[in-house]
Amino acid sequence: MLTYAQEHMIEATAPVVAQHLDSITQRFYPLMFSRYPEVKPLFNEVHQQSGGQPRALASAVLAYVQLRHDPAKARATLGVVVSKHVSLGIQPDQYPIVGECLMAAIGEVLGDAVTPAVADAWKALYNELAALLINLEHKRYLEFEQRPGGWSGTRRFKIASVKQESALIRSFVLAPEDGQPVADYEPGQYIGLHLTINGESVYRHYSLSDLPNNRSYRISIKREEQGLVSRHFHDVMQQGDSVELLPPAGDLTLVEGDETLLFASGGVGQTPLLPMASHALALGREVTYLHAALDANHEAFKNEIEALKAKYPQRFKAIRIHERGNAADHIGRIDREMLAHYLPKRSPRCYFVGPQGFMTSLDLALAELGVEADRRHFEHFGPSRPLGVAQA
Numbered sequence: 001m002l003t004y005a006q007e008h009m010i011e012a013t014a015p016v017v018a019q020h021l022d023s024i025t026q027r028f029y030p031l032m033f034s035r036y037p038e039v040k041p042l043f044n045e046v047h048q049q050s051g052g053q054p055r056a057l058a059s060a061v062l063a064y065v066q067l068r069h070d071p072a073k074a075r076a077t078l079g080v081v082v083s084k085h086v087s088l089g090i091q092p093d094q095y096p097i098v099g100e101c102l103m104a105a106i107g108e109v110l111g112d113a114v115t116p117a118v119a120d121a122w123k124a125l126y127n128e129l130a131a132l133l134i135n136l137e138h139k140r141y142l143e144f145e146q147r148p149g150g151w152s153g154t155r156r157f158k159i160a161s162v163k164q165e166s167a168l169i170r171s172f173v174l175a176p177e178d179g180q181p182v183a184d185y186e187p188g189q190y191i192g193l194h195l196t197i198n199g200e201s202v203y204r205h206y207s208l209s210d211l212p213n214n215r216s217y218r219i220s221i222k223r224e225e226q227g228l229v230s231r232h233f234h235d236v237m238q239q240g241d242s243v244e245l246l247p248p249a250g251d252l253t254l255v256e257g258d259e260t261l262l263f264a265s266g267g268v269g270q271t272p273l274l275p276m277a278s279h280a281l282a283l284g285r286e287v288t289y290l291h292a293a294l295d296a297n298h299e300a301f302k303n304e305i306e307a308l309k310a311k312y313p314q315r316f317k318a319i320r321i322h323e324r325g326n327a328a329d330h331i332g333r334i335d336r337e338m339l340a341h342y343l344p345k346r347s348p349r350c351y352f353v354g355p356q357g358f359m360t361s362l363d364l365a366l367a368e369l370g371v372e373a374d375r376r377h378f379e380h381f382g383p384s385r386p387l388g389v390a391q392a
């Protein structure tokens, strides 16, 4: 609990912390990794280099200065963080590590401005936020553990089958080594995966690309030319090899209702959207499904889309867009004109996933076409960040 004086001190010093946020975060991670090397494998090195994740953590602490006055909004906003943490198995005893190193970084960067009283106020704020996250994460761990087929910590799975879906995307069906059932998840969610490559422990997230079936999970991985884990999956991992999975999580899930739905994906961004579309159709909803790929060779899940078209001829409209070739409904990219043409007329709800540029342009176009912000849903395959469109 912050005292009134501490609240006042936080409000007064927040602008200075905000101004030096980048320097603080640049200092924070090296400091933490040198003092506590055991937490380093949890963090994706490429996200560190790009600066996206470091900024995300520190920005969340800063955003909490205002958010704490609205507990319901705070819980909702922190949902994305809780999901990321749960899918990585983050534990309460790791919070003091982050707190200590964040405070040390703030102290180093702001120097004498951080009097003992100011430091105590920020520590108290961090501890309040940490307690909130620990509580929300504890509830999620407990709920998942108690779900039929759930587990606690990591569970070993083996690759039951492998399927090449397109030139660069390969699906892996993962079945538990203990042969017991696996818990359901919400279509659209992802799973945390841990494996060891050349003696190095690494974690990644992959969307669950199929509907839940109680026996196995399917992930579909795009081979990145320089990617550590994706290349390992494509070039080394085979049927029978093992990985460890953490609980499924994620907030890009179907919002209940009867609105017509537009899904739009670019490349491997299709992985969360395909099961969501399938699920929506099974619930009786109308779905328009735009998928953009480089060309016919790079288009994944053609058979599954065809099967949905055959099963739901009245309610499912699928449109294929290729950048090149002549094997699609449109050649080029999804643009405002195309969206205007396919956007359902009756209060549509839109889900879109793809590279940052793809999502930014769709978000902008959909906003211009009158789709309000709370009906535009998207997810980054990396640290979350805004798309830069004014709230519409």
Ligand SMILES: Cc1cc2nc3c(=O)[nH]c(=O)nc-3n(C[C@H](O)[C@H](O)[C@H](O)COP(=O)(O)OP(=O)(O)OC[C@H]3O[C@@H](n4cnc5c(N)ncnc54)[C@H](O)[C@@H]3O)c2cc1C
Pocket (backbone or CB within 6 Å): 044, 045, 046, 190, 204, 205, 206, 207, 208, 220, 221, 222, 223, 224, 225, 226, 227, 228, 229, 230, 231, 268, 271, 272, 379, 380, 381, 382, 383
């Ligand atoms: C919620 C969520 C869901 C996701 N779902 C999926 C999914 O369904 N399918 C999927 O394929 N991915 C998905 N991802 C992305 C996935 O987690 C990995 O980030 C992705 O597989 C790349 O990991 P990697 O280890 O292969 O690449 P990393 O080693 O982490 O590299 C990341 C990128 O940086 C580039 N890079 C790395 N090193 C260099 C270098 N030295 N020089 C130049 N470039 C370099 C790589 O080419 C790659 O593009 C998801 C991510 C999130 C957060």
Ligand code: HEM
Pocket (backbone or CB within 6 Å): 039, 042, 043, 044, 045, 047, 048, 053, 056, 057, 058, 060, 061, 080, 081, 084, 085, 088, 090, 091, 094, 095, 096, 098, 126, 129, 130, 133, 382, 383, 384, 385
């Ligand atoms: C109050 C404390 C914390 C806050 C405010 C916080 C905030 C965040 C935020 C905003 C993200 C990005 C979420 C996204 O991608 O959308 C994140 C991701 C992450 N957090 Fe935390 N976090 C805290 C504590 C911790 C702790 C204690 C650990 C464990 C050491 C941790 C490990 C991670 C990891 C590994 C990621 C994903 C990093 C990646 O993508 O490479 N966090 N956190």
